[in-house]
Amino acid sequence: MRIVVLAGGIGGARFLLGVRAWAENHHQVTAIVNTGDDLVIHGLRICPDLDSVMYTLGGGADPERGWGRRDESWVVKEELARYGAEPTWFGLGDRDIATHLIRTRMLAAGYPLSAVTEALCQRWKPGIRLLPMTDDRVETHVVTGGQAMHFQEWWVRHRASLPAERFVFVGADQAKPAAGVLDAIAEADLILIAPSNPVVSIGPILAISGIAEAVRGGNAPVIGFSPIIGDAPVRGMADRCLAALDVKVSAEGVGQMYGARSAGGLLDGWLVDSVDAETEVPGVTVLARPLWMTDEAETARMVADAVALAGLAS
């Protein structure tokens, strides 16, 4: 079976561990990963979501912090601060910097981000195929107090404390899906939407022209996983993002935001947590099962539920 997963960073990475465990070399998995959070810091191109997925699946992620590298050190960051080099609020670890140096150099040499990601994965061997949503520059900006700032500044520097009025995916209308993205969707037997932030992780992917259309118009069933359990995000601050869109912070709110494929939306099936069993999304089959990704086996079980919900045999 060929499975395509739309995913963001940390939550997406954790979800993909379960997908990989479920697939167990019998199925091909392709992750299409958000790059709207990407930024250039100290001249280095950082891809937080791609790196979270790559490090996590490659066994190099820090399990406590949730982002960045295991056994990280911070010498370069300290030195940059001693020079007074801004910004200081973004955590660039020494091990992490090696990744960014290679990426930045390859991009400067003319390689597209998809090729750079493939090259980096030769070391990490994530066991699935990682594709950036686009090889073009797309940046998620947050409008707050009438002014736009880069998503990372809002998220990391301000801890999402400034009220978001709206999100803008700058460049998304001109961006093309990265090499391989549309083919992967077209050839998929199943498309999963990870329980990532629907606004700023899945949102930018769907904003790239052609991707939502391909998902909606393809043959593969589309099963989504709710990132909200009860009235709170599984992790992260999706609630503060949903507020800007006037979407109710609930499995039902997000499910209805995605909408039924039969009604011009995205979903055929919607996995919600057992506590959200009363969720209704018109035109979408809702299945309530525990959605806490407590470990790989439990997350793999969630994937098995999605496969069953899609009417596919594993």
Next chain:
Amino acid sequence: MRIVVLAGGIGGARFLLGVRAWAENHHQVTAIVNTGDDLVIHGLRICPDLDSVMYTLGGGADPERGWGRRDESWVVKEELARYGAEPTWFGLGDRDIATHLIRTRMLAAGYPLSAVTEALCQRWKPGIRLLPMTDDRVETHVVTGGQAMHFQEWWVRHRASLPAERFVFVGADQAKPAAGVLDAIAEADLILIAPSNPVVSIGPILAISGIAEAVRGGNAPVIGFSPIIGDAPVRGMADRCLAALDVKVSAEGVGQMYGARSAGGLLDGWLVDSVDAETEVPGVTVLARPLWMTDEAETARMVADAVALAGLAS
């Protein structure tokens, strides 16, 4: 008094410690530093000689190794090696990388190297003015076995073991002296040539069009310090460089290579070590005094000798 020093890296840095000690805030010192050794590694612009001088005068240099930062760590380098990223033979320390990140970013933003150097020196406060010889790209290449390679590859990777046929300062004929260089020379009361490698440290500086002419044609007396004591370099591998030019590895050989200003060369005076008292350079006043730069006080004494040789009162 305004003193201008032409200098290379590690030996130049040690010499400049003595010049600064001699000057003791009563005199202005400007160092014009070789950038022919500069290179781009992993996308970072490295200026080995400028950094050696800046770190040494700023108290941040590693005193054992002679280059790079004190208390250095090597995490980024190890990670780059794990990615298989080439080259691996150039030592990029974590602390050092912060300097290169700032420099590379500022250069990319359009600042000339002279302005970048001034900005970096706001942290290091070297107590003298540091100028790169040029803001343009000039690279010293070594022709060996009929093929040219970057000086650093020959010097660091091959430890100068491949016989050098000649040295080429690529770009020197088009390069202009950096902002401030010609003014500093024109306004100088005394010009010192540090006991740096005459071929690959002082040579590139003099190859920038206009610099040698300004030194030769200016009002300031020019006093050089022999980098050779007896038949060996004070430090480094100047002997392997001199061989390519058929210059005798001696204080006399190097002095004659520089030549008398009165005869179209550079020197008015030539400081040699006491063991080289019989040195003769036609048209140049030779003074034999101990030239081992054992500490700052001893090096300052050498500078005082040069001031006296130039007929100037300190």
